[in-house]
Amino acid sequence: MKRAEYLTFWINLVNVMIIHCHSVNGPVNTEKKRSKLYKDFTYQIGCHFVTIAGILCNILKHHGTCDWNVEKWDSLHKNSPLILLTEEPRVTYSICFHSMTSPNLSILTPNNVDQELNQNI
Numbered sequence: 001m002k003r004a005e006y007l008t009f010w011i012n013l014v015n016v017m018i019i020h021c022h023s024v025n026g027p028v029n030t031e032k033k034r035s036k037l038y039k040d041f042t043y044q045i046g047c048h049f050v051t052i053a054g055i056l057c058n059i060l061k062h063h064g065t066c067d068w069n070v071e072k073w074d075s076l077h078k079n080s081p082l083i084l085l086t087e088e089p090r091v092t093y094s095i096c097f098h099s100m101t102s103p104n105l106s107i108l109t110p111n112n113v114d115q116e117l118n119q120n121i
Contacts, residue, residue, distance in 0.1 A: 004110040007060075007088070007117075011108055014055045015096050017043055019105070021052065022098045034097075060091045093120035 021041040028034045038052040094117055096105040103120050 002110065004113045007091075008108045008110050008113045010055055010059050011091065011094050011113075013043075013045075014052055014060070015094075015105060017041065017052050017055075018096060018098055027098065056095070061088060088117075090117035090121060093117065 018038075021037060022028075025037060025041075028037055035053065038056075039054075040051065042049050042051050044050075093103055094106075094108070096102045106116060108116050
């Protein structure tokens, strides 16, 4: 999978998960409740179960969510080619956290991911 396809898939997935999570559970008004919700809300992707916080911290290397004491994935996951080896700071500006300060939701494609990430900064 190319880098642009990889970023597109995981950013779009985490945004859909956040929208679905808040649609099912309603809005949350504290960071503590949000972090618990994002650590507990799970999707099954293939044979893997993933959480919003797990994707943000372990795959996209989003620095803010790693403060939520997210369980680090085992070595099988860490050796996956789908894990970013370095932090991508532009991801912060593409995740819609369902708050007033979140960026507008946009659906990314591999053709526009870099342009959208740069535009959102």
